[in-house]
Amino acid sequence: MGRARFRFHGDLNDFLHSQRRSVWLDYEFRDRLSLKHAIETFGVPHPEVGEPSDLNRPLRDGEEIEVRPRLYPVPPNGQWRFVLDGHLGRLAKYLRILGFDTLYEAGADDRRLADAAAAGRFLLTRDRSLLMRRAVVHGLLVRHDEPRRQLEWLAARLGLWGAAEPLRRCLRCNALLEPVAKEKVWERIPPKTRLWCNEYMTCTGCGQLYWPGSHYERMQAWIRALRAKNE
Ligand SMILES: [Zn+2]
Numbered sequence: 001m002g003r004a005r006f007r008f009h010g011d012l013n014d015f016l017h018s019q020r021r022s023v024w025l026d027y028e029f030r031d032r033l034s035l036k037h038a039i040e041t042f043g044v045p046h047p048e049v050g051e052p053s054d055l056n057r058p059l060r061d062g063e064e065i066e067v068r069p070r071l072y073p074v075p076p077n078g079q080w081r082f083v084l085d086g087h088l089g090r091l092a093k094y095l096r097i098l099g100f101d102t103l104y105e106a107g108a109d110d111r112r113l114a115d116a117a118a119a120g121r122f123l124l125t126r127d128r129s130l131l132m133r134r135a136v137v138h139g140l141l142v143r144h145d146e147p148r149r150q151l152e153w154l155a156a157r158l159g160l161w162g163a164a165e166p167l168r169r170c171l172r173c174n175a176l177l178e179p180v181a182k183e184k185v186w187e188r189i190p191p192k193t194r195l196w197c198n199e200y201m202t203c204t205g206c207g208q209l210y211w212p213g214s215h216y217e218r219m220q221a222w223i224r225a226l227r228a229k230n231e
Pocket of ligand 1: 170171203
């Protein structure tokens with residue numbers, strides 16, 4: 001029989017009952033097991049953990065382990081690549097509005113999500129057991145129910161605002177947009193919009209037509225306010 005103690009810090013405490021937060025927790029174990037396994041028995045998924053950094057090493061008798069959240073660095077050029085589970089459709093749309101590469105399919109099963117995560121995408125999910133899958137390297141459990149709060153939380157947690165580039169990506173299919181001449185899409189522009197707008201974009205994936213204000217209008221003020229608050 002081995003004995004160890006664990007103490008969880010920061011937002012890892014979101015996974016623990018209130019009386020177990022930020023205090024030393026006793027842990028008894030019989031067989032040889034990894035730190036990852038031991039930490040996940042507390043309900044804390046391994047992609048959330050920054051320290052200890054080597055989770056694959058065996059837990060030793062008598063150890064006292066301080067467990068701290070993982071702080072994900074902003075990738076080069078702010079090129080976040082996300083994959084979201086089927087419960088997070090609104091959040092996926094918000095991330096695309098902000099220009100982030102966001103894989104989302106309403107009916108995607110766990111296997112497909114885990115494969116996308118294994119291929120290097122950052123998994124955002126409401127499903128703790130999915131986040132605990134071995135194949136998942138980078139990811140977070142989305143903490144809130146309400147989509148706008150989800151985005152506020154995520155943007156603050158990952159520092160997304162600095163890397164956001166609105167009006168860059170298709171809300172429907174995630175492909176990049178490219179500028180298109182007004183004459184070329186004249187027939188597709190609502191007559192009232194033709195009067196005031198001269199800049200148009202089309203999706204390189206599905207062909208959807210965009211212009212400043214179209215699908216983004218109601219979001220713009222909110223995004224500006226959030227950015228101002230966080231910069
Ligand atoms: Zn598209």
